[in-house]
Amino acid sequence: MGAIGEDELAKWEKMAGIGDEERILVSVRVRPLNSIEISRNDPVDWECINNTSIIHRNGISDRTLPLSTYSYDRVFGQECTTRQVYEDAAKGVVLSVINGINSSIFAYGQTSSGKTYTMTGITEYSVSDIYDYIEKHEEREFVMKFSAIEIYNEAVRDLLSSDPSPLRLLDDPERGTIVDKLTEETLRDREHLKELLSVCEAQRQIGETSLNEMSSRSHQILRLTIESTARQFFGGENFSSLAASVNFVDLAGSERASQALSAGTRLKEGCHINRSLLTLGTVIRKLSKGRNGHIPYRDSKLTRILQSSLGGNGRTAIICTMSPARSHIEQSRNTLLFATCAKEVATSAQVNVVMSDKALVRHLQKELARLESELRSPNSAPKSSNHSEAIKERDARITKMEKEIKQLIEQRDLAQSRLDEMLLATREWDQVSQHSTSNAQNAYDDVISISENSGMGHQSQDFSVISFESSFGSQNCKEIQLEQSKTQEEEEVHSVSSKYNAELVHDDHQKTSEKSRDEYGDFDELCKEVKCIEMEDNKRINLLLTDETEFLVPLRSVDFTEIEQQQEVQVRDQGQYLIEKVNESSPFEELKNLKTNEEEVPPVKSATMVLSRSMSCRATLMNNSCSNSPTFIDKIEPSPYVKERRQSALEFNIELENFQEPKSKYNEIPKTVSEDDITSISGFVDGIKAMAQIHCQEKERTISEDIGKKKTVKDVCLQAVISPCESPSRWPIEFEKKQQEIIELWHVCNVSLIHRTYFFLLFKGDPADSIYLEVEQRRLSFLKNTINYNNNTSTDNKQQITLASSMKNLRREREMLSRQMQKRMTTMEREELYSKWGISLESKRRRLQLAKKLWSETNNTEHVKESATIVAKLIGLLEPEHALKEMFGLSFAPQLTHRRSFSWKNAK
Numbered sequence: 001m002g003a004i005g006e007d008e009l010a011k012w013e014k015m016a017g018i019g020d021e022e023r024i025l026v027s028v029r030v031r032p033l034n035s036i037e038i039s040r041n042d043p044v045d046w047e048c049i050n051n052t053s054i055i056h057r058n059g060i061s062d063r064t065l066p067l068s069t070y071s072y073d074r075v076f077g078q079e080c081t082t083r084q085v086y087e088d089a090a091k092g093v094v095l096s097v098i099n100g101i102n103s104s105i106f107a108y109g110q111t112s113s114g115k116t117y118t119m120t121g122i123t124e125y126s127v128s129d130i131y132d133y134i135e136k137h138e139e140r141e142f143v144m145k146f147s148a149i150e151i152y153n154e155a156v157r158d159l160l161s162s163d164p165s166p167l168r169l170l171d172d173p174e175r176g177t178i179v180d181k182l183t184e185e186t187l188r189d190r191e192h193l194k195e196l197l198s199v200c201e202a203q204r205q206i207g208e209t210s211l212n213e214m215s216s217r218s219h220q221i222l223r224l225t226i227e228s229t230a231r232q233f234f235g236g237e238n239f240s241s242l243a244a245s246v247n248f249v250d251l252a253g254s255e256r257a258s259q260a261l262s263a264g265t266r267l268k269e270g271c272h273i274n275r276s277l278l279t280l281g282t283v284i285r286k287l288s289k290g291r292n293g294h295i296p297y298r299d300s301k302l303t304r305i306l307q308s309s310l311g312g313n314g315r316t317a318i319i320c321t322m323s324p325a326r327s328h329i330e331q332s333r334n335t336l337l338f339a340t341c342a343k344e345v346a347t348s349a350q351v352n353v354v355m356s357d358k359a360l361v362r363h364l365q366k367e368l369a370r371l372e373s374e375l376r377s378p379n380s381a382p383k384s385s386n387h388s389e390a391i392k393e394r395d396a397r398i399t400k401m402e403k404e405i406k407q408l409i410e411q412r413d414l415a416q417s418r419l420d421e422m423l424l425a426t427r428e429w430d431q432v433s434q435h436s437t438s439n440a441q442n443a444y445d446d447v448i449s450i451s452e453n454s455g456m457g458h459q460s461q462d463f464s465v466i467s468f469e470s471s472f473g474s475q476n477c478k479e480i481q482l483e484q485s486k487t488q489e490e491e492e493v494h495s496v497s498s499k500y501n502a503e504l505v506h507d508d509h510q511k512t513s514e515k516s517r518d519e520y521g522d523f524d525e526l527c528k529e530v531k532c533i534e535m536e537d538n539k540r541i542n543l544l545l546t547d548e549t550e551f552l553v554p555l556r557s558v559d560f561t562e563i564e565q566q567q568e569v570q571v572r573d574q575g576q577y578l579i580e581k582v583n584e585s586s587p588f589e590e591l592k593n594l595k596t597n598e599e600e601v602p603p604v605k606s607a608t609m610v611l612s613r614s615m616s617c618r619a620t621l622m623n624n625s626c627s628n629s630p631t632f633i634d635k636i637e638p639s640p641y642v643k644e645r646r647q648s649a650l651e652f653n654i655e656l657e658n659f660q661e662p663k664s665k666y667n668e669i670p671k672t673v674s675e676d677d678i679t680s681i682s683g684f685v686d687g688i689k690a691m692a693q694i695h696c697q698e699k700e701r702t703i704s705e706d707i708g709k710k711k712t713v714k715d716v717c718l719q720a721v722i723s724p725c726e727s728p729s730r731w732p733i734e735f736e737k738k739q740q741e742i743i744e745l746w747h748v749c750n751v752s753l754i755h756r757t758y759f760f761l762l763f764k765g766d767p768a769d770s771i772y773l774e775v776e777q778r779r780l781s782f783l784k785n786t787i788n789y790n791n792n793t794s795t796d797n798k799q800q801i802t803l804a805s806s807m808k809n810l811r812r813e814r815e816m817l818s819r820q821m822q823k824r825m826t827t828m829e830r831e832e833l834y835s836k837w838g839i840s841l842e843s844k845r846r847r848l849q850l851a852k853k854l855w856s857e858t859n860n861t862e863h864v865k866e867s868a869t870i871v872a873k874l875i876g877l878l879e880p881e882h883a884l885k886e887m888f889g890l891s892f893a894p895q896l897t898h899r900r901s902f903s904w905k906n907a908k
């Protein structure tokens with residue numbers, strides 16, 4: 001037994017009543033009526049007739065009640081203080097932990113019945129008493145550790161970590177269910193513990209329900225582990241310690257959806273809460289009947305984690321809280337029934353003694369046995385030689401493939417330069433095609449999708465957007481897939497057989513190409529702007545374009561005649577042959593597989609083949625090119641990709657989850673944060689474009705209805721946009737006003753801080769930026785309405801943005817930024833900021849505190865500027881003004897030069 005003598009242990013056991021079977025200590029606390037109950041004159045139906053009994057006033061006449069009087073270990077009326085509750089219903093159980101006995105205090109009850117109120121007080125008093133005890137017992141050395149979790153929607157989360165990802169539960173043969181990778185802080189003093197408790201409070205999921213403004217939406221378990229050793233033996237060779245934990249369990253409140261008026265997120269939370277409480281109730285009910293038969297601990301994470309506290313070898317106290325109001329009668333009865341069952345559950349407390357010397361010896365013995373068996377194993381030696389051979393073989397394959405890849409990249413680059421030359425040469429045909437610009441199709445001159453469909457695509461209005469980075473080589477290429485129609489066999493044969501070499505191209509092909517150039521005009525522009533490819537067949541050609549490209553929002557498809565399609569494709573085929581060869585080569589794939597066993601390679605997107613042209617918002621808003629045919633647009637079913645983009649436009653925060661510290665892909669080339677930062681640029685640009693599109697469509701519909709389709713969409717859109725050119729002197733004031741409105745809306749909608757930063761740094765008052773501001777403002781108003789609508793609507797759609805989801809995303813972003821601070825700022829820089837932003841250098845989680853302050857003061861211009869600068873630094877954005885515009889080549893500004901439009905059908 002080591003240093004703790006038998007006598008001493010016996011004394012403790014006697015003191016704690018060890019060895020005897022004991023029951024869970026069950027109390028009931030009735031809170032006073034709250035203001036809502038008072039305001040609706042809710043009568044008080046419950047009365048505590050003495051320290052142990054409570055009756056329902058109408059109980060005698062109410063035959064549905066199993067008992068009119070309910071008795072428990074202790075009952076606390078409305079006038080009782082939390083201190084009293086602690087002293088009589090928790091203290092004894094809590095302090096068992098000092099004697100090496102595991103203990104748990106639960107608060108159970110309906111939502112808004114006072115669980116958190118009670119548990120907060122009890123935790124505070126417990127901590128104070130434990131520390132007082134420690135201070136008085138200097139003869140013992142105490143080590144205290146603290147951990148905290150919450151179970152929210154059946155996911156376990158570490159409340160001491162900023163990482164919101166769920167934790168796994170593991171089954172340990174000795175310790176039972178344990179939470180994997182849970183933070184456990186060793187406590188310095190009581191102040192340290194208080195700090196950690198406030199961190200937990202801040203991190204816990206809270207939401208507003210109609211019954212409780214600050215309803216806890218999760219089960220919270222705070223765990224304090226105390227290990228103590230007699231000082232005279234501490235650090236000696238053969239010492240033993242007492243080690244036990246006390247759990248403070250604040251359960252989420254049971255609720256009736258109709259009473260709590262739950263909807264959407266609240267309803268979903270309520271379902272999870274009720275389900276886990278139901279399991280808890282079942283476990284308690286079964287335990288109350290003895291431990292025979294199956295106890296469904298594993299049916300919920302809550303009961304799994306608390307298994308040892310429920311009917312195990314620890315001590316447990318349950319405090320059931322309830323409202324005295326008549327309106328909650330049903331819930332209060334349920335609470336009392338739960339309490340009645342809990343009273344019957346027996347536990348058998350045991351002292352936990354850790355014999356460190358023996359444990360160590362056991363561990364060493366085990367390790368020795370393992371090593372011995374490994375040495376004895378006949379397979380071990382050959383295994384390792386096989387292994388090194390396999391590594392050598394793999395290395396050789398990698399080297400070989402790297403060589404092949406190098407060659408293929410050279411070939412690809414050669415093909416690319418040839419293609420560029422060819423594209424350059426086509427410019428001379430521009431003029432010819434300009435005659436064909438004034439027809440009904442001229443709205444769609446920004447993006448042209450190419451395909452070669454013999455007929456199927458003519459009537460089709462399906463479309464898809466393909467735009468993704470090729471993942472190899474040093475260039476950022478946009479890869480566009482083309483698929484050829486089986487029905488155009490001649491053309492296919494031609495395209496596959498013609499290697500890229502202008503001199504060797506077949507005469508017929510040349511003729512066709514020339515014809516196509518004549519007919520299609522600006523082929524260079526066409527090629528550069530191709531983004532949307534729609535296909536309906538199975539032969540793939542990959543085309544790599546190195547030009548910067550835009551993120552596009554396709555609006556419609558345009559018909560093509562068969563001959564046009566054939567000619568167009570033939571021109572391209574010449575350049576694509578080698579590229580296709582390069583891209584289809586398997587070594588890339590193989591190398592990826594070799595170098596990254598688990599990392600996913602982005603899938604190549606393909607689409608259905610329809611010859612189509614699409615247009616970006618630039619066209620929608622600024623060019624004389626919006627469709628005059630609202631019905632046509634209305635008919636179009638957006639592809640899933642487009643839907644996804646629209647979603648992101650409205651809910652760009654969602655994409656934040658993908659923000660990660662740059663990770664090298666299989667080619668091990670490190671990326672900058674901004675490349676990965678999909679929230680920022682693409683989210684923003686897509687957001688603006690999708691919103692502009694939606695806006696145009698809405699306007700278009702309105703106009704169609706109101707004035708009989710006399711105005712074009714473009715007219716309407718432009719009308720709505722402020723024009724700094726008309727009143728340049730007013731523009732700076734107008735700009736400031738708009739900017740401020742946008743900043744307010746960002747705040748209200750919990751918009752991503754990275755998005756705000758990009759926008760803020762990019763648009764600084766240039767008159768040409770007015771359109772961006774206008775669109776952003778409308779988009780945000782739309783977002784605000786969407787959030788309000790979703791918040792008031794019952795839905796299970798996870799994709800829908802609600803206030804809670806946007807807040808959650810923003811919180812995650814702040815956590816991510818706080819992590820970035822460590823990586824991208826020196827200690828001195830951080831400390832300067834802490835001082836400047838009023839964060840104590842001694843306080844905990846200073847980085848998170850700083851991140852929480854970013855962009856928080858919407859009316860303080862200096863604060864906003866500084867926030868933008870900090871965020872820019874954290875995400876590695878050095879020169880946003882230049883970088884962004886160049887990156888996207890975007891310009892919503894009115895264009896001075898006349899843009900030529902294409903007419904595909906009517907070209908002669």
Ligand SMILES: Nc1ncnc2c1ncn2[C@@H]1O[C@H](COP(=O)(O)OP(=O)(O)OP(=O)(O)O)[C@@H](O)[C@H]1O
Nearest residue numbers: 031110111112113114115116117212215216252253
């Ligand atoms: N005994 C009490 N005396 C005075 N006020 C109380 C008492 N119990 C609870 N309250 C008040 O009632 C409100 C709801 O309490 P609390 O948040 O603790 O309920 P809850 O049971 O934890 O609810 P939920 O399950 O929704 O989290 C709080 O404003 C709290 O201050």
